[in-house]
Amino acid sequence: MQVPGSFEYERATGIDHAIALLDKLGDEARVVAGGHSLLPMMKLRLANPEFLIDINDLAGELGYIDVDDDAVRIGAMVRHRQLLESDELAAVFPIFRDAEKVIADPVVRNRGTLGGSLCQADPAEDLSTVCTALDATCVLRGPSGTxxxxxxxxxxxxxxxxxxxxxxxxxxxxxxxxxxxSAYAKVERRAGDWAIAAVGAAVWMNGGTIEQARVALTAVRPDPDALAELGEFLRGAEPSEDLFREAGTRAAAACNPDADQRGTAEYKRHLASELTVRTLRRAIERIVAAERG
Structure with missing residues (x-):
């Protein structure tokens, strides 16, 4: 049986306490919330922190979803389950509910957090792609402020x-x-698995044309500059199937996936293209449906 190396455990009682512990313990300390990424790495000895700082008691301070007219603010301790079940969030950014329906299983969704997902920075991680499509900003706090x-x-x-x-x-x-x-679509080998490929798209309309669009790809080594060019290509265009197909072609060209047991590079590019078409189409359909009431 695989077991992690020895470590010392601290439980933070608040944000300031957690930061003080991090400042005191230095590089050998790691934060744990859900633990679904860190603990398996520790069992495999891919991560060997000397200290674990448990921040689950920070859920009261960082477990919020605030929807304002100018922005949506989500605390880093918000669980996957909260993202899935929030009707207010789904009304503004339905991409979150799309993604959460295909993330892992109920056990992970009950414990894993948005902050943990982003801090893991796994190239096959769903919520990093969701937040990229939505042009997210990360707020960090340390001893010197935010x-x-x-x-x-x-x-x-x-x-x-x-x-x-x-x-x-x-x-x-x-x-x-x-x-x-917005919309999210994913192809996986079995329910709850890591993506073979996935796409998140966010679109904003002005009249009958696309005012702004962002496409993000999962698990296919995307080129951020090429995807930015794809967004510029969509800007000012009228939605159509031909437009979506061309966007899919450009998305396929904007990635450089590795061939592995999940599929060939050609297959993954095909998925990137098809899922780009689907998510752009779905995002536009949602806009039209909302305008019709």
């Missing part, structure tokens, strides 16, 4: 973030732009 980073600047690469050893991710902010909607 700072804000776009998600792309927060997640530096696979399993690496820009958070200092004494900083805590406390909030995710998602801007609102007016008339818009």
């Amino acid at each position: 700072r804000e980073l776009p998600l792309a600047a927060f997640q530096l690469g696979p399993y690496e973030t820009a958070a200092a050893s004494n900083e805590l991710l406390v909030e995710i902010r998602l801007p609102r732009h007016g008339t818009g909607s």
Whole structure:
């Protein structure tokens, strides 16, 4: 049986206490909330922290979903289950409910957190793609105060973030732009598995044209610059099946997936294309349905 190495355990009683512990214990400390990513890595000895700081008691401070006219603010301790069940969030950003329906299983959804998902920075992680499509900003707090980073600047690469050893991710902010909607679609080998490929899309309309659009890809090594160009291609266009198909072609060209037991690179590019078509179509359909009442 695989077991983690020895470590010392501290339970934080509040945000300031957690930050003080991180500042005191340094690089050898890791924060744990749901633990579904960290603990398996510890069992495999891929992670060997000397200290674990349990932040589950911070759910009272960081377990909120606030929907305002200008932004949605989500505390880092919000559980997957809360994201799935929030009707207020689904009304503004239905992409969250789409994604949460295909994330893992009820056990994970009851314990895993949004902050933990983003801090894991797994390239096959669903909520990182959701938050990328929604142009998220990460709010970090440390001994010197708070700072804000776009998600792309927060997640530096696979399993690496820009958070200092004494900083805590406390909030995710998602801007609102007016008339818009979003969607998420995923292909997996079995229910709750990591994605073979997945796509998140967010679209905002002005009259009959696309005012802004963002497409994000999961598990296929996307090129952020190429996806930004895809967004520019969609800007100002009238929605149509031809437009969606061209967007899918460009999305396929914007990724460089690895061939593995989940499928060939060609198959994964095909999925990126098809799922881009589906999510853009679905986001537009949702906008039209909302306008019709």
